[in-house]
Structure formats: C-alpha cells, structure tokens
Amino acid sequence: MAFLRKKGQRGRKGKxxxxxxxxxxxxxxxxxxxxxxxxTQDKTRKNGVRPWAHYLTCNxxxxxxxxxxxxYINYLYLENFVLSGxxxxxxxxxxxGIHAAALTQHANRIAAIEAQLEHVAVSIQKFMVLLKTNTLxxxxxxxxxxxxLQQERPTAHAxxxxxxxxxxxxxxxxxxxxxxxxxxxxxxxxADTGLPASIDMSNEAxxxxxxxxxxxxRSVIESVTCGPDHTVKIVxxxxxxxxxxxxxxxxxxxxPKAPSGKPAIARFFAGRAEWRLGQEEYPAPAREDxxxxx
Numbered sequence: 001m002a003f004l005r006k007k008g009q010r011g012r013k014g015k016x017x018x019x020x021x022x023x024x025x026x027x028x029x030x031x032x033x034x035x036x037x038x039x040t041q042d043k044t045r046k047n048g049v050r051p052w053a054h055y056l057t058c059n060x061x062x063x064x065x066x067x068x069x070x071x072y073i074n075y076l077y078l079e080n081f082v083l084s085g086x087x088x089x090x091x092x093x094x095x096x097g098i099h100a101a102a103l104t105q106h107a108n109r110i111a112a113i114e115a116q117l118e119h120v121a122v123s124i125q126k127f128m129v130l131l132k133t134n135t136l137x138x139x140x141x142x143x144x145x146x147x148x149l150q151q152e153r154p155t156a157h158a159x160x161x162x163x164x165x166x167x168x169x170x171x172x173x174x175x176x177x178x179x180x181x182x183x184x185x186x187x188x189x190x191a192d193t194g195l196p197a198s199i200d201m202s203n204e205a206x207x208x209x210x211x212x213x214x215x216x217x218r219s220v221i222e223s224v225t226c227g228p229d230h231t232v233k234i235v236x237x238x239x240x241x242x243x244x245x246x247x248x249x250x251x252x253x254x255x256p257k258a259p260s261g262k263p264a265i266a267r268f269f270a271g272r273a274e275w276r277l278g279q280e281e282y283p284a285p286a287r288e289d290x291x292x293x294x
Contacts, residue, residue: 015203017210018054020079020217021224027058028227030067035059036075052076056226069228077273078224078232081249082217086271087236088251092177094238095220099174106167113160120156124149176219177237247273 019036027034039053054075061067127146222235232244241252249271255264 016206017214019056019075020082020210020214021056021075022214024218024221025056025224025226027060027067027069028225028231028233029069030058030060032058032060032067034073034224034226035062037062037072058226069226071226071228071230073226073230073232074273077244077247081242081244081271081273082221082234083213084271086249087220087242088240091236091238091240092180092220095177095236096174098237099170099177099219103167103170103174106163106170109163110160110167113156113163117153117156117160120149120153124153172215173219176216180216180220242270244273249273 018038021034022036025034026032034056035058037055037057039055040050042048042050042053052074055072056075056078057072058067058069061070124146127149220237222237223233224235225233227233230245234242236242239254243250243252248269251268251270253266253268255266257263
C-alpha cells in the first residue's frame with residue numbers, strides 16, 4: 001500500500017505528516033476533534049524558532065464555537081510516549097487478537113453471502129425453466145418470485161463487497177498491530193540526523209513512513225482524549241488506559257470483578273513525559289494567545 005501524498009490532496013498533514021493522532025484525538029469536553037498546531041515561528045527569539053511549540057488543542061474552543069477546553073497539550077510529549085515503546089506488549093498482542101477475531105467474523109459473513117448468491121442464481125434458473133413450461137395461470141406468480149430474486153441479487157452483491165472491504169481492513173489492522181512494535185536493525189548512524197544512514201529523509205519518504213505509523217497506531221489505539229485539566233487519556237483496543245496528569249503517565253487496568261460487583265482497578269506508574277527536543281528543558285513564556293499552553 002502506497003503512502004505517498006497525492007498532489008492536490010486536501011487536509012493539513014504537512015509535508016511530513018506532522019500529526020500522528022489525526023482521527024484519534026478528541027476533546028473530553030465537547031467530543032469534537034483535537035487539531036495540531038505548529039507555533040514554532042517566533043520572531044522575538046534570536047534564531048526565530050521555538051522547536052517545542054507543537055500543540056494539540058480543541059478545534060471548537062480555538063474557533064470560539066462554545067467549547068470551554070482552551071488547554072494546549074504539548075504534542076511532542078504525547079508522540080514521544082506512544083512511540084517510545086511504553087505501551088505494554090500484552091495490549092499490542094490483544095489488539096492483534098481483536099482484529100483477527102473481526103477478520104474471522106467477516107470471513108464467515110462473506111461465505112454466508114456467497115452461499116446466498118449461489119442459491120439466488122440457482123432459483124432464478126429454476127424459475128426461468130418454469131416460465132417456459134408452465135401454464136399461463138402460473139406465469140404471474142412465477143414472474144413475481146423471479147422479480148424478487150433479481151432484486152435480492154444486487155443487494156447481496158453490495159453486502160458482499162462491503163464484507164470483503166471490512167475483511168481486508170481487519171487483515172491490514174492485524175498486520176499493523178503486529179508491526180507497531182517491530183524495529184529495524186540499527187545501521188550505521190548518520191552524523192547529521194543520528195538515524196541510520198540508509199534512511200531516506202526526503203519529505204516524501206518521511207511522509208510515507210509517518211503515514212504508515214499513524215495507521216499502525218490506529219490499529220492499536222481506540223481513542224485519545226484531551227482534557228481542560230491538562231490530562232490526556234489513551235484507551236487501547238484491549239481496554240487498557242494510559243493517563244497523563246502532572247507530566248506523569250499512569251497505566252490503568254480493569255481486573256476481575258470485586259464482591260461489590262464492580263471491576264477492580266489497578267494503577268501502575270508508566271513513566272514521565274520526557275522533553276526530547278532542543279537545548280531547553282522547558283518552554284519559554286508563551287505569547288498571550290498561548291498562556292494556557294501545556
């Protein structure tokens with residue numbers, strides 16, 4: 001599957017697919033989409049750049065459409081956590097199982113629809129024979145049944161096409177879940193990028209790699225919600241949740257039900273949000289429109 005960006009394609013992914021959380025991140029207050037915003041240009045700084053200033057924020061709140069969640073979440077903290085390998089491999093394996101189970105269901109559905117189409121085809125042939133051999137009194141009833149079968153066939157074909165597409169998507173999601181944890185062997189590192197020298201760092205190549213990573217993430221992650229209290233919640237396909245609060249990540253699991261009937265909740269420290277870009281540990285004071293930035 002090719003991931004090169006098409007010329008004239010709509011959407012604000014940027015030259016290098018900047019936001020891996022597109023179609024995943026939502027606002028906890030209004031449920032609307034959370035958008036990516038690049039605020040790295042800063043003429044007040046000597047070099048004109050604030051390399052850390054990549055944010056996620058509620059599009060509705062930013063546009064003044066009524067949402068009260070005006071918090072900015074630092075995008076780099078979030079991406080670094082997800083891609084650092086902090087997500088538990090057990091949950092990745094569980095995601096693969098979920099997609100594999102869905103694939104089995106779609107395959108069974110495909111077999112049932114194909115059997116239905118075969119039955120329709122056989123029935124149509126039988127009624128065609130009856131039209132030729134029966135008396136005039138039976139023709140009206142036979143013609144009616146034949147019409148119903150002919151109307152049933154395109155509907156079944158449409159359902160079959162949909163089931164096949166869903167099966168393909170489930171198969172791809174299972175493969176993506178498997179590949180999400182895989183890493184290529186280290187090669188000779190480039191002095192300029194710190195990456196294997198053989199890696200193509202052109203805009204097109206980076207876009208294609210990050211588009212692939214985004215698809216792999218969607219196969220493992222159910223949802224990402226950003227709250228006004230600077231919290232981020234990542235829910236995995238397996239049901240496990242990771243919560244960011246006060247720059248600390250917590251892994252939250254649901255255990256077996258307690259005597260009260262409620263499931264036991266287990267919480268584990270999963271790491272701190274790490275700063276990995278530029279020389280400065282924390283951002284400089286933001287402009288007026290970014291005073292609430294995380």
